[in-house]
Amino acid sequence: MAIISEKIIKLLNYRIQQEELSSRIYLSISTCMNYKGYQGAAKLFKKYSDEETLHASFAYEYLLDLDIRPEIPALEDIDKEYKGIVEAIQAAFEHEIVITNQCKDLAKACASEGDYMTLALAQKYLTEQVEEIKKTTDLLNFIDTLTDDKEHKEPCPVGLRMLDDYMGELAE
Numbered sequence: 001m002a003i004i005s006e007k008i009i010k011l012l013n014y015r016i017q018q019e020e021l022s023s024r025i026y027l028s029i030s031t032c033m034n035y036k037g038y039q040g041a042a043k044l045f046k047k048y049s050d051e052e053t054l055h056a057s058f059a060y061e062y063l064l065d066l067d068i069r070p071e072i073p074a075l076e077d078i079d080k081e082y083k084g085i086v087e088a089i090q091a092a093f094e095h096e097i098v099i100t101n102q103c104k105d106l107a108k109a110c111a112s113e114g115d116y117m118t119l120a121l122a123q124k125y126l127t128e129q130v131e132e133i134k135k136t137t138d139l140l141n142f143i144d145t146l147t148d149d150k151e152h153k154e155p156c157p158v159g160l161r162m163l164d165d166y167m168g169e170l171a172e
Helices: 006-035 039-065 085-113 116-146 158-172
Strands: none
Touching: 006 039, 006 085, 006 116, 039 085, 039 116, 039 158, 085 116, 085 158, 116 158
16 A cells, blocks of 8 residues: 555656656757757756756655655657757756646645655755756856847857857866
């Protein structure tokens, strides 16, 4: 007999699936950026991909610790083409907003069920999301510093190279 409800188990398995999907999305961005010659961005998004796999392990390990077998989720194909580094960063930011809302839903479900053990895990995910939003927002703000013409959000080639170099430094 599980110590947590089926609803919470289902939400945790969904969390696993979504964290692994995030990993694949960031790996896809990394591959695309590498192909387009943005090695710094590729390196940083590969790092982000690895971090998302770690985040999936939080729910895997939690379920296993409670003697509940986690599901191994099927993942959709991720092979999106990004026009450039700015579009990739914007996509990452939008994705993190979606993930943040999912984590809030997990916390809300835990609180409404009085499942304070799992609520602690949900809080861990929400803390991670604050970090994720900060990372993408910082990159978007960096882009803003490189664009003179606020109507055209794409920095000049020199600005893009500076952004790529900066992202490479963040990956270390």
